[in-house]
Amino acid sequence: MKIVVCIKQVPDTNEVKLDPKTGTLIRDGVPSIINHDDKNALEEAIKLKDKYQNVHITVLTMGPPQADVALREALAMGADRAILVSDRAFAGSDTWATARTIAAAVRKIGEYDLIFCGRQAIDGDTAQVGPQLAEYLNLPQVTYVKHLEINGEKVTVERALEDGYEVLETTLPCLLTTIKELNEPRYANVRGIFDAYKEKTVEMWTANDIKIAADQTGLNASPTNVKQTFTPSPKGQGTILCGCDKDTICELMCKLQEKHII
Amino acid sequence: MNFNLTKEQEMVKTLMRKFAETEVKPLAAEIDENERFPRETVEKMARYNMMGIPFPKQYGGAGGDNISYAIAVEELARVCGTTGVILSAHTSLGAHPIYQFGNEEQKNKYLKPLAEGKYLGAFGLTEPNAGTDAAGQQTLAVLENDHWVLNGSKVFITNGGESDIYIIIAMTDKKKGTRGISAFIVEKDAPGFSIGKIEHKMGIKGSSTSELIFENCIIPKENILGEVGQGFKIAMQTLDGGRIGIASQALGIAQGALDESVKYMKERKQFGKALSQFQGLQWMVADMATKVTAARWLVYNAAWRKDQKLSYANEAAMAKLYAAEVAMDVTTKAVQLHGGYGYTREYPIERMMRDAKITEIYEGTSQVQQMVIAANIFK
Numbered sequence: 284m285k286i287v288v289c290i291k292q293v294p295d296t297n298e299v300k301l302d303p304k305t306g307t308l309i310r311d312g313v314p315s316i317i318n319h320d321d322k323n324a325l326e327e328a329i330k331l332k333d334k335y336q337n338v339h340i341t342v343l344t345m346g347p348p349q350a351d352v353a354l355r356e357a358l359a360m361g362a363d364r365a366i367l368v369s370d371r372a373f374a375g376s377d378t379w380a381t382a383r384t385i386a387a388a389v390r391k392i393g394e395y396d397l398i399f400c401g402r403q404a405i406d407g408d409t410a411q412v413g414p415q416l417a418e419y420l421n422l423p424q425v426t427y428v429k430h431l432e433i434n435g436e437k438v439t440v441e442r443a444l445e446d447g448y449e450v451l452e453t454t455l456p457c458l459l460t461t462i463k464e465l466n467e468p469r470y471a472n473v474r475g476i477f478d479a480y481k482e483k484t485v486e487m488w489t490a491n492d493i494k495i496a497a498d499q500t501g502l503n504a505s506p507t508n509v510k511q512t513f514t515p516s517p518k519g520q521g522t523i524l525c526g527c528d529k530d531t532i533c534e535l536m537c538k539l540q541e542k543h544i545i
Numbered sequence: 546m547n548f549n550l551t552k553e554q555e556m557v558k559t560l561m562r563k564f565a566e567t568e569v570k571p572l573a574a575e576i577d578e579n580e581r582f583p584r585e586t587v588e589k590m591a592r593y594n595m596m597g598i599p600f601p602k603q604y605g606g607a608g609g610d611n612i613s614y615a616i617a618v619e620e621l622a623r624v625c626g627t628t629g630v631i632l633s634a635h636t637s638l639g640a641h642p643i644y645q646f647g648n649e650e651q652k653n654k655y656l657k658p659l660a661e662g663k664y665l666g667a668f669g670l671t672e673p674n675a676g677t678d679a680a681g682q683q684t685l686a687v688l689e690n691d692h693w694v695l696n697g698s699k700v701f702i703t704n705g706g707e708s709d710i711y712i713i714i715a716m717t718d719k720k721k722g723t724r725g726i727s728a729f730i731v732e733k734d735a736p737g738f739s740i741g742k743i744e745h746k747m748g749i750k751g752s753s754t755s756e757l758i759f760e761n762c763i764i765p766k767e768n769i770l771g772e773v774g775q776g777f778k779i780a781m782q783t784l785d786g787g788r789i790g791i792a793s794q795a796l797g798i799a800q801g802a803l804d805e806s807v808k809y810m811k812e813r814k815q816f817g818k819a820l821s822q823f824q825g826l827q828w829m830v831a832d833m834a835t836k837v838t839a840a841r842w843l844v845y846n847a848a849w850r851k852d853q854k855l856s857y858a859n860e861a862a863m864a865k866l867y868a869a870e871v872a873m874d875v876t877t878k879a880v881q882l883h884g885g886y887g888y889t890r891e892y893p894i895e896r897m898m899r900d901a902k903i904t905e906i907y908e909g910t911s912q913v914q915q916m917v918i919a920a921n922i923f924k
């Protein structure tokens with residue numbers, strides 16, 4: 284089974300600071316990590332490799348040359364091959380252009396049975412790239428995967444919903460986006476770290492290599508316009524009601540009604 | 546000259562920091578309180594190939610370097626001195642002598658499982674009457690037909706009772722003095738070998754420190770390490786490398802105490818201000834941070850020299866002497882900065898201070914390091 288895992292290198296913070304003037308991310312001084320959900324994606328792929336024979340894992344990222352370290356870490360966790368898709372032409376890509384670029388890279392990889400993406404990147408936060416990539420590649424997709432079984436060609440997935448989960452079946456090849464409930468990602472392995480730097484390589488692919496035209500990627504191929512970014516004002520404090528007498532319960536019922544919860 | 550860590554060393558540091566914070570730190574107070582050996586941590590370290598960092602892959606190691614190994618011990622000790630010494634004694638004292646002096650069969654039979662973390666290793670040199678004066682060995686090894694017979698005892702052995710493999714130093718020919726000492730590989734199940742008293746200690750309480758007893762203990766003839774009569778040299782060179790590990794442990798403990806202090810000083814308010822705003826305390830912390838940084842470069846320098854195959858005994862002695870002093874100094878000041886809370890078990894600081902003290906004692910006391918350094922100056 285050939286698996287492609289799309290990972291994104293993101294700044295290590297849940298509260299990325301924004302430059303209030305330009306509305307862009309302030310990345311200086313923030314260490315970079317592999318996006319959390321993508322680690323779950325990678326872990327699931329490695330678990331399949333632990334379980335079945337002949338599983339081969341390619342990790343793929345589109346990003347600046349510094350994203351090399353994210354790929355090396357993925358190799359140190361257990362991926363077999365790493366590809367960094369990097370080109371000035373990609374700068375300013377929104378999710379649409381990013382997904383199209385990644386799709387071009389996946390086509391160059393050629394053979395694959397399963398593509399994993401994380402649900403959502405902690406910086407961009409759109410959760411769009413996975414689904415868009417599936418559409419570009421014309422693949423069945425299941426998002427928010429919290430449990431996965433693969434039996435031959437048959438893929439059985441539990442898909443998390445806000446108030447429960449649904450069980451879906453699909454077949455290989457397909458694209459799945461993963462959430463943290465899926466598994467507990469392993470650490471990088473110390474021997475894996477030395478192998479990743481001494482024995483393995485990160486392949487560098489440019490726009491040319493993946494045959495994507497200049498007008499298909501980057502800022503000009505991105506329909507999204509960021510009008511403004513802002514930090515939403517914090518939610519008000521909750522109210523705590525104590526007691527089990529009639530008055531307290533009435534007060535509770537009133538408040539819930541006010542908020543149209545009941 | 547280049548003071549940057551390589552990319553792989555950087556990644557090892559990030560990994561070890563995260564591993565230590567999530568897997569090791571939550572156990573630190575409990576294993577200290579209960580004097581419990583953290584077997585589960587050893588198993589986790591084995592899974593992630595942390596138990597043989599500086600050994601080649603063909604012998605089960607990670608194929609890494611000594612700086613990465615030093616960083617690993619440092620990061621573990623930063624949150625738990627016990628876990629730091631378990632890795633250090635295992636790697637430097639249990640496994641390394643086999644790597645350096647063992648033959649091919651011994652490397653395959655013993656180094657491989659040690660480096661893979663399937664076995665835990667220990668090293669027995671110290672005896673009741675042979676401490677600093679390590680040449681005064683009274684344990685005897687006699688060759689009888691196809692096996693050695695060992696009689697005697699060792700004290701204060703780190704990982705004793707928990708280990709699968711013990712490197713044992715013993716006298717094979719009393720007449721020859723230090724040249725009559727040899728080194729042996731003893732398996733835990735060797736007939737006539739048993740574990741005696743387990744020490745109750747001031748610090749590193751989760752690490753086991755035990756007596757080893759040999760009563761007509763029989764080991765195969767081929768389990769001699771190196772040549773007959775080479776044992777004292779093997780022991781001394783093993784300790785040269787081990788000192789890098791203990792220096793890293795001391796460095797980690799000091800860094801941990803410094804980090805805890807900085808955090809506490811920002812939170813704790815007196816006279817309407819955070820402690821971190823009092824200049825008298827700021828200056829104390831500035832000195833602590835400077836010493837920790839100086840210790841770090843001494844430690845990494847010794848490890849770097851070992852990686853470069855340069856002489857490192859003198860540098861390792863300096864690193865251990867200084868890092869241990871810094872650990873004691875910084876942890877004592879850290880307790881001071883925490884006030885009464887620092888003296889209680891609510892905070893990790895008193896444990897760090899107790900853990901720091903041993904780094905001035907084992908693998909050669911501070912006085913022994915001074916002897917090594919002075920001998921090098923006045924040679």
Ligand SMILES: Cc1cc2nc3c(=O)[nH]c(=O)nc-3n(C[C@H](O)[C@H](O)[C@H](O)COP(=O)(O)OP(=O)(O)OC[C@H]3O[C@@H](n4cnc5c(N)ncnc54)[C@H](O)[C@@H]3O)c2cc1C
Pocket residue numbers: 289290291318320321343344345346374375376377378379381382385399400401402403404405406407408409410411412413505507508509
């Ligand atoms: C107008 C506009 C301009 C932008 N300009 C820039 C810019 O100049 N520089 C910049 O860094 N960002 C830029 N961005 C943000 C960037 O395009 C998005 O971060 C990116 O498209 C991914 O979207 P996301 O972060 O929401 O990921 P999500 O859609 O939330 O990610 C879901 C999953 O998709 C996969 N994935 C996402 N991104 C990648 C990737 N790059 N490689 C591999 N897999 C991936 C991962 O598996 C991830 O978990 C811009 C966005 C917009 C709207």
Ligand SMILES: Cc1cc2nc3c(=O)[nH]c(=O)nc-3n(C[C@H](O)[C@H](O)[C@H](O)COP(=O)(O)OP(=O)(O)OC[C@H]3O[C@@H](n4cnc5c(N)ncnc54)[C@H](O)[C@@H]3O)c2cc1C
Pocket residue numbers: 634638668669670671675676677678700701702703704746754903906907908909910911912913
């Ligand atoms: C927790 C712990 C773990 C240990 N682990 C191991 C282990 O794994 N393997 C092992 O073999 N040993 C181990 N040891 C033993 C340790 O290395 C010795 O305790 C140490 O070498 C000191 O020996 P000693 O205790 O006999 O002290 P002594 O030699 O009696 O020294 C007492 C004091 O006198 C000083 N002194 C002695 N001789 C001189 C001199 N000539 N000049 C100046 N000062 C001198 C010493 O520095 C010390 O301050 C361990 C000890 C402890 C406490």
